[in-house]
Amino acid sequence: MHDVVIVGAGPVGLFLACELGLAGCSVLVLEREPEPGSPWRADPLGMRGLSAGSVEAFYRRGMLRPLLTASGVPDDPGQDPDADEPSPPRGVGHFAGMVLDPAKVDLAALPFRLPGPAMDGVLTHLEAVESVLSERASRLGVEIRRGVTVSAVAQDDEGVVAHAGEHAYAARWLVGCDGGRSTVRGLAGFAFVGTEPQFTGYVMLATAADPDELSPGINLTPTGMYLRMPTEGHIGVMDFDGGAFDRSRQPTLDHLQAVLRRVSGTDVTLSDVQLASTFTDRAMQTTTYWLGRVLLAGDAAHIHSPLGGQGLNLGIGDAMNLGWKLAATVHGHAPEGLLDTYTRERHPVGAGVLDWSRAQVAAMRPDPHGQAIQGVVRDLLGTRDGTTYVFERTSGASIRYDLGSEQPLVGRNAPDLRLEDGTRLGELLQDGRGVALDFSTDRRLRDAAKDRRSRLRYAAGKAKNDLGLGAVLIRPDGIVAWAGERDVDRKAFEHAADQWFGNPGT
Template sequence: MRDVVIAGGGPVGLFLATELALGGCSVLALERDEEVTSPYKALPLGLRGLSAGSAEMFYSRGLLEAVIDASGADAKRVGAAPDAIEAPTPRDVSHFAGMSLDAADIDVSAFPFRLPSPAMEGFMTSLEAVSKVLAERAIALGVDIVRGAPVTAVTQDDQSVAVTAAGQEYRARYLVGCDGGRSTVRGLARFDFVGTDPLFTGYVARVTFADPQQLPLGFNLTPNGMYLRTPFEGHLGMMDFDGGRFDRSRPLTREHLQEVLRRITDTDLTLTDVHLASSFTDRAMQVTTYRKGRVLLAGDAAHIQSPLGGQGLNLGIGDAANLGWKLAATVHGTAPEGLLDTYTSERHPVGAAILDWSRAQVATMKPGPNAPALRQLVHELLSTPDGTTLAYRKTTGLFDRYDLGSAQPLVGSTAPDFHFEDGPRLGDLLRQGRGVVLDFTGDHALQCAARSWQGRIQYATGTAHNDLGFNALLVRPDGVVAWADDQDLDLKAFRQAATRWFGSPQN
């Protein structure tokens, strides 16, 4: 019997598999598709944006450079100089409803805990590139991946879960569904999936234009919808506000795509050929809980929304990072009571906020007589320093904050990448998937206290290039600050935080 079976071998499932394997779990990933590669995962249709938060997670696991290399020339980012003390000004901020925002308007003083990091900026990649890197790492860590094995049955009891795929039954202590927006696991385990109906049918295609010069690059809002043309030859995206009626209802013919394109653009543009095409909607749905007994969900299996702003993949990576170490500790019996339930309590609000961000964009884009006035007002508001800073906060993935019951503003947030003088960065220390105590004072009593969680927490001390005024911090394996001391060192508070997240001390 395995510790964990994961349904789904895409980026979210594979990232979770590596986290669990890093935590010493035996893991089996069941993937529906037989082939590793697909034209829908490769560029241009597989184009995705990794946020700075996701880049930070890959960096903290030693995978960032591999993902950048696999992503090719289109992976553009700005990292920190090795000896930098101040974080550079952000160079990029996502659009809102197709309206570009200027990164120069970001108020960096709103992020006082920002430090230089090799990850710093997000970058463009593809599903194929991310999956390739993660599959190689998962296999190296001992994860078994079975392809051509769609899940068809799930049953669970108090001790285990039975999963049937491709006619074979697999048994594990836990099952995690990472099998996408039309998740079979979600349906078989009877999760409640609630939300809002779609307003548009979206299309992404690789086509040949007879007269491409009629379409400017970038996002283009029109009175009838929106279209997107990227530098990739023939790459086209469209959003047709038809209430989502067409999605998956009929074949995506050249004639249909051309009719939609002409209506949205109000041109007579001709498509001479359609090489690849798929459709989607802005249906925004989320399960009411991410766990039912021994079955859990992550990524699109737990929540779906429109791809506006490129949040889907990043939200799923965040789910996997949050869940992996908690589930591993639960499997090994070292988890404190209720640890696994914090997966839902922490990630569900983050997912709900992203769904609302997506809904707000769709509402701003929806055609109608009042649409131009609304778009103009929203654009003017978001183009202010406060508005642009809000958009950056919402989309960069670095500034989500879990409510961990502390008034200290850094607790519950992603830890800055503290850098010891003549020593490692925090990102280097997190590579083993364990908690980290950062002690900038060399306090012997704190070192002794940290030893009580040896094997679950590693202790590091030294002088930092910039300690931001902190004496010491406890950082969870997912890079979230669990305790921060910026006054007199409080060992009692440290022990309480360590016990809350890592279980009882050894002595």
């Protein structure tokens, strides 16, 4: 019996497998597809944007450089990690097709943003992400079995069994990371609720006889939106038909051309279509991410339109949050209620992304209401406050879990704090343990941290920028669990350590 069986070897399932393997759990990943490669996962059709928060997750596990290499991105993506002040972001993205100006981001409104190697998003593709994660999973002893289709799930108080044909795979826990049409979600009985689609989206690799008929980039039109990507023939279209065409039949060249002409307002001619697929803005979420011995992460727990590229980033956030909590539960030293915090923390984040997607769709609607919303939003996005707000939402900087503290850093993603000897927080997090950073000179927290040395790493010294703090306790997922003023309260630190890492005696 394995500690954990994960269904789905996409980026979310593989990232979670790496987290569990790093913590010493025995992990089996079951994947339906027999081979990892696919045109839909390679560049350009598999192109995805990783937010700064997701890039930081790779950095904190020592995978940033392999990710940049696999993605064809220079080792220095444009930020100086040793600078005294953070640089403006290189890109902010768009809201409902309205591209933002990164120069309008107000860095002064981001008080916890410190320079580091992972401050910006990265343009990559699924094949690159999965290759980096698969290699790491293998090094950590994770077993991946491909060509396995799960058909039934049975569980009791002691464990869970995933059935695939004549084979049965037993584990103490099972996690469904098997995408928007998750088999695990249905078999385990999760409720999946939300809103129906407004449009059918198309993505294609096609040859246009007259490509200059289509303007490059994102184009909002009176009848929808189309995208002409930098890679020749990579085209996206959004047609507000109520989602009527999605998966109802295979899109033909004639149909794709007709939709593209109507939405773009041009007479463009498609001479050939190599690949094409459809999607919608259906926005659905499970009411909980945990039932019995089964958990969900990524698109298995929530689906929405791809506008703004939030889906992959949301799933990586799920995996980063769940991994260390499930590992602590497997090993028997999780504090009471720790696994409950997975749904409590991640469900509101998922709900927020679904609403973010719905808001963009509302602004894109090709009717007077949508046009009116679009005009208001354009005005707001022309301001520093508006651009900064969107940057906070799309980069993950606005996420803050309610951990019961009024201290403004607690519950947020920790900045890349750096000690004067050059040691960075991101480096200290690479072994998957929590970190206690003690900026006070007497190191009064050393003994308390040493009592939990298998779960908590202690580092002391003056910092390049301590944000006015005396000590900080950071969870393995990089979230600040506790922050103390310069006059450190050791009892408060020990209470927070007990809350997140368990009593030393366990």
